[in-house]
Structure formats: C-alpha cells, structure tokens
Amino acid sequence: MLFPAAVTALVVAGTVPAWLGTPGRPLLDWVLILSVCGALFFRRHAVIACLYALAATAFFYVYSAVDGPLVVVVLLCLYVVAAEGRLPAAVALGAATVATATLGTLSGHDETNGITLFMLAGWVVALLALGTVRHGRREALREAVRRAEEAARLRAAEERLRIARELHDVVGHHLSMINVQAGTALYRLPRDPAPALTVIKEASRDTLRELRSAIGVLRQVDPPAAGLDRLDELVRYAELASLEVSRRTEGTPRPLPAGVDLAAFRILQESITNVTRHAAADRVELTIGYGTAELRLEVRDDGRGTGSGGGGEGIRGMRERARALGGELAAGPVPGGGFRVRARLPYGADA
Secondary structure (H helix, E strand, C coil): CCCHHHHHHHHHHHHHHHCCCCCCHHHHHHHHHHHHHHHHHHHHHHHHHHHHHHHHHHHHHHCCCCCCCCCHHHHHHHHHHHHHCCHHHHHHHHHHHHHHHHHHHHHCCCCCCCHHHHHHHHHHHHHHHHHHHHHHHHHHHHHHHHHHHHHHHHHHHHHHHHHHHHHHHHHHHHHHHHHHHHHHHHCCCCCCCCCHHHHHHHHHHHHHHHHHHHHHHHHHCCCCCHHHHHHHHHHHHHHHCCCCCEEEEEEECCCCCCHHHHHHHHHHHHHHHHHHHCCCEEEEEEEEEEECEEEEEEEEEEECCCCCCCCHHHHHHHHHHHHHHHCCCCCCCCCCCCCCEEEEEEEEEEE
C-alpha cells in the first residue's frame, strides 16, 4: 500500500509544476493521473490494471496540455505483471507500450523522438527482466519451503515407523514370554510353578521398562538404547522357556554404531520370540560375526521350520531395520528341518 501511494505522490509532484501558468482543464488531468496510479493497487488483476494504465496514459499525453512522469506508472505496472508470473502478457503489454509511443512520434508529437523511444524500449526490457527474476526467486523460495515441509513430514513418518517397530518388538517379545510361561505355570501348577512365575515377573518388569523407554522418545527424552550388551537377557529368557541356547562369536568384537547395535539386538530379540512362540523347537543357535565392514547375525532353530517365517509383522519389521542401515535380512526354513534368520548390517560411516 505504501509503494503505490509513494509513486502517486511522486507523479503528482512531477506534474504540478507543469500546471502552473498553463491554461487547460486540470480536473480531467487529475482524474487520469489518480486513476492510472490507482492501477498499482490492483495486484490480483495486474494485467487488466496495466492495460488500463497504458490506455489512460496515452490519452493523457494526447489530451493534456501539460507533460508529466505518468509513463513511470505504466513501466511499474509492467514490472508487477512480470513479477506475478504473467510473462507473456507482460511482453505483449511492453510491446504495446513501445508501439503506442512510436505512433505518437509518427503522428508528430514533439515530446518523443528516436532517442526517447530507444530509452523507453530499454526501460521496458529491463523492468520485464527484473520482474521475471523476482518471480523466479519467489517461486524458488516457495519450492524450498515446500521441500522442507515435505522432508519434515517424511522424518515424522519415519520416526512413527521406528517407534511402531520398537513397540512391536518390545511388547511382542516380553508378552510372548509371559504367555508361554503362564501356560507353563498352569501346566506345572500341581508341581512347582515358581520358575515360570519368576520369568513372568521379570518379563513384565522389562516390558514396563522398555515401554517407558519408547514413550520417552515421544516425549523427546533420550532413553538408554538397547544393544548387544543385553544379549544375556535374551538368552536367559530363552533358557527359561525350555530352549537350549548356544552362542558363537566370529571375529573380534568391536564397538558398534548405536543404530547397528540397536538393530542387531531387536533382530535377535524378535527371532528368539518367534522361536518360543511358533517353532516348537528344543534348541536355538545364535551366531554373531564381526566383519571388517559389517555385522553378521544368524539365528537357527531345530523346530518345524515354519515358526518364524511368513509375512508377519515381525519378519517385515526385521527386514525394514536391516534395509534402513543399508543391509539385508533373509528368513526361511532350512533343509532337514528348522528355521534360520540371517542378517547383514553394515557399520556405515559412523563406524
């Protein structure tokens, strides 16, 4: 609003001295000047406003007995049209402006000549270029904002997916243990249910701890991350579920990046959970291999060979964890019976 008002003031200030001592009808001149300057207020209808400004300005210079800088308003209207992204219309209006001035020169108007036309054409081209640049910068800024918002939405979606996987792995593992041990307790109730009840107590306690950790992520609190340093807990649960567990380490153990450490723990946790729930196995073998560039995991049981397979959320979640780190995971029955889960987790740039 201030810019059109300032332009109007400048045009009026530049025209008033020419009126002094000049006979004529200033009322119509005032109407033309104010209406042409008013075109700058209509940005949403810039093309129509510019067309009116051009026609009214041409009439002003033909009708009025005085001269003035009213053509400046037409040039600024051309800039506004180009800045609004209407370049073809701006070029057409610019050509019409130069053509109108040319017709004035050919009709014998004393105020215009070849040099004036050349300067006018230069100003038209310059303002069209500036308006186009302005439009391009504005569009680039909008695109940058749109991409930033899209990236934020993707990060939020990835975080929700990560939290969903965490909750699935944590709750699924511990509640499966509670379910298995509760069934064992009922079966052994006439004898000694104490071992099964002990597992239920520990599993429920660990479930609460893991849930607090996951909810801490939602509250933006840094929770302690799970890792292979808690592998003994998984082995203890599996043994209390009447599984014989054997562990083997290949290579030299080394500190792992936090993402790899967490993914390895969750993959082993989910695999052992599947064995206890579905495989009807007696023995499970855990192999952890520390390579030069990646961590290798293998979980193999001697059950029916269908327990942990299929397209359930557990296998899908493990695959997503591996792929998120640039690795891979394969799961399926093995010849001779049993089921095997193999994962490869690159250490990445954080190693």
